[in-house]
Amino acid sequence: MTANATPTAAPAPLGPHPGDEPRGNPAARGLAVLTSLLLLALTGVALRDLWCHYYRNEAPSDSWLGQTWDYLGSFVTDVAQVTLGIVLIIVGLVLVFYTFKPRPHGYVRVNSPVSLWTRPVDVARKATNTVRNDLGGEQVRSKAGRNRLKVEVGDDGTGAALQERVTRSLNNEFKSLATPPAVSVKLLPNATATNTAANAATNTAANPAPAPVAPEVQR
Incomplete structure (x- = not known):
């Protein structure tokens, strides 16, 4: 018995052929840049707290991040806090939508x-x-x-x-x-x-025709 021949894919065409369409910038590009800047700023704050902790003997609770967590943890749950949480959830869903949004067609x-x-x-x-x-x-x-x-x-x-x-x-x-x-x-x-019509109307308004002179009546 002979084994069945495995079908092979058709070879790619040789020579020049149209490539894929160039696409526009993704919608998440600006958000990614902004997020990167925020993370870099957060990294700078964390490095500052580590330096103060090891070289100035600063307590973790006195660091910038420690004070921020204490401040956020001191909030009492009320209607305003729940509303803020819902708004943050909606913002997160919008960010997820822009992350998966296809790049626009522009060519x-x-x-x-x-x-x-x-x-x-x-x-x-x-x-x-x-x-x-x-x-x-x-x-x-x-x-x-x-x-x-x-x-x-x-x-x-x-x-x-x-x-x-x-x-x-x-x-x-x-x-x-x-x-x-x-x-x-x-x-x-x-x-x-x-x-031309506008200029003619302007000239007519600027230089009106002289009024007719009434003939003199001899007595």
Whole structure:
């Protein structure tokens, strides 16, 4: 008899291939830094108490930590103490939640044989630059997420035709992303026309037309 062959796993693909998504900083990072600072401060206090105990013959009850424990042990249980305990329990549960909270997603993958990722803020900058280069105009604002792209552009008088051109240009620009964002275009009032009308109204208010002069009546 021959033994059954043990199935082997498929070999890993050779050559470049997309890697894992880069992730943002974990939510527990700031809490870990703060906790480390508090523990370092507590370590300093403990070292001070040990030094005073061995070199100054200070009694343990007179040390900073000893006085702190005596002070905490002198409290009488009442409603305020129970409330404080409940608050501390809630804070502890929040800290546990942040400890296990996954790292946030903040990148979008680009279709490429290598690992290439971009940030939503870079997508927004690219969208603004694309609209300015393809359609002209300086009144362009963009805001992007991982799945959506919102663009505000000044209306040049063509209305819906401008929206269609901007949407088509951006869809063509970001089709190389693994998940192209949904493009939303909003038209803004033309700043030049608005400023011209405002200046005209200001000049009219500053320099009113002269009142008509009544003709003289000869007697």
